[in-house]
Amino acid sequence: MTAQPPSNAVTHHYQQGDLHQRIDDALDRLYPGRSSLTADELHGVDEFHIGGHAATRQITEHLRLRPGMRVLDVGSGLGGPARHLVQQADVDVTGVDLTAEYVAVARRLTDRVGLAGRTRFVHGDVTELAFPTGNFDRAWMLHVGMNVADKSRLFNGIGRVLTVDGLFIVYDVMLLGDPSLLSYPLPWASEPSHSFIARPEQYRASLSDAGFEIVAEHDRRSQGIRSLRGLRTADAHHEGSAPQGPRASDARPASVNVAMGADASAKIANVLRHMEDGLLAPTELVCRLR
Numbered sequence: 065m066t067a068q069p070p071s072n073a074v075t076h077h078y079q080q081g082d083l084h085q086r087i088d089d090a091l092d093r094l095y096p097g098r099s100s101l102t103a104d105e106l107h108g109v110d111e112f113h114i115g116g117h118a119a120t121r122q123i124t125e126h127l128r129l130r131p132g133m134r135v136l137d138v139g140s141g142l143g144g145p146a147r148h149l150v151q152q153a154d155v156d157v158t159g160v161d162l163t164a165e166y167v168a169v170a171r172r173l174t175d176r177v178g179l180a181g182r183t184r185f186v187h188g189d190v191t192e193l194a195f196p197t198g199n200f201d202r203a204w205m206l207h208v209g210m211n212v213a214d215k216s217r218l219f220n221g222i223g224r225v226l227t228v229d230g231l232f233i234v235y236d237v238m239l240l241g242d243p244s245l246l247s248y249p250l251p252w253a254s255e256p257s258h259s260f261i262a263r264p265e266q267y268r269a270s271l272s273d274a275g276f277e278i279v280a281e282h283d284r285r286s287q288g289i290r291s292l293r294g295l296r297t298a299d300a301h302h303e304g305s306a307p308q309g310p311r312a313s314d315a316r317p318a319s320v321n322v323a324m325g326a327d328a329s330a331k332i333a334n335v336l337r338h339m340e341d342g343l344l345a346p347t348e349l350v351c352r353l354r
Contacts, residue, residue, distance in 0.1 A: 073258050074211050079165045080325055084172055087142075090322050103147040103177045110144030110173060112251070112323050113207040113235065114288040114335070114346040120145045121152075123204065123235055126280065126350050129153040133201040136160070138190050138222060139208030142323060143170030143183065150182040158200070159185045160193065162211075191217050195225045202226075204233040207346075210252040213260045215267065219274035226353050232276060234349040235284075237335070239263050241343040251324060251331045264347055276351040285345035292336040296329075 080086065087109055094108075095101060107117040115122075129135070131154035137146045140159025149157050161167050170185040188194060190205070191214060203222050212218050222232055237252070239261045246256065253259035268278060324331060338344040 075163045075165075077252070077254050077258060078163045081165070083165055083323065084169045086322050087169060087173070101177055103144075103151050103179060106144060106147070106173060106177065109322050110142040110147075110170075112141070113145075114237065115284060115291045117144070117148070118291070119235065119284065119287070119346075120148050120206070123206070123233055123348060124149060124152065126233055126348070127153075127202050127204065127231055129155050129202065131155065134158070134199065136193075136195070136200040136203040136222070136225060138203060138205035138218075139211075140170060140185055141166055141206075143174055143185060145204070145206055146170075146183050146185075147174060147177065147179050150179050155182070155202075157183045158195075159183065160188050160190055161185065162187075162189055191221060193221045193225050197224055198227045199225045200227065200230065202231050204235070206235045207237060207252065209234065209236040209267070210259060210261045215260075215262065215270040216273055219270050219276065223274045223276060223353055228353065230353045232351045232353065234267065234271070234347075234351065236267070236347060237261060237344050238267065238347045239343070240345055241341075245343055246338060247334045249327055249331050250335050254327075261344070264349075267347075267349060271349065271351055275354050277354050278349050279352050280348075280350040282348040282350075283345050284348055285339055285342075288346045289336065289339050292332055292339070295332055296336065 090109060091101065095105065111117050111120055113119060129149065133155045135149055135155050135157045137157055137159035140146055140161045143159055146157040146159045149155050159170060164187050167185045167187045174180050174183050190208065191212060203226055209215055209218070226232060240263070243261065248255055250259065271278060335344060
């Protein structure tokens, strides 16, 4: 079994230290003088899986939600997908994330858009879920498995906290070719030793062993390529108009780059090239607990 990376290695990749201030500054540039915002106005900065909010909306439809359901967001990041579920489906969402800074920012943003009553964000390891058995009706994880070595442990834990017949959606970047060809940094890892990207067949096997039946599978590579090309085009436009200097990127409108850090452009360029070459593909697996 591949060793799990130390949790501090994963959090070091994601944490920035001043992320809440950078996001506040970016939002203030976009919406000057606004003390309150809507969840829709955060989508440029709080959803940084491939496909962004369009992918979130599409995947939400596959959860088959009903008002009042309890949903687990595994690796909840800055909370954008969780807030979308609450707003659009009238459900209660609990998010878990390993990066304390992300949890703190998710709480701040949720307060800012007035959705704190239906969401909560917990700092914790997604392979050690501290919830009662059968606590959730639905679960999803968006671009999380690439940081988890022991996917069997991850999926078994999620299966334990789901109700019988509960739905679980995985939306991860998956490997289609030779991993030695990957260039770093990538959005989920700055070096190969912290990347645990796996092939679709490995996901299927681990999910099956954990008691899940895969009821649908969607290759989102074409959509992802279009989305990332759009990000790069927008980034190039802002670079052309922004002031020069070490903090020039701060003058750009709120975008995924704020959350991804100073090397966001390199991360996006690498993952886009590998998707175009057929080495990687964002893939959605819709699973039902047997």
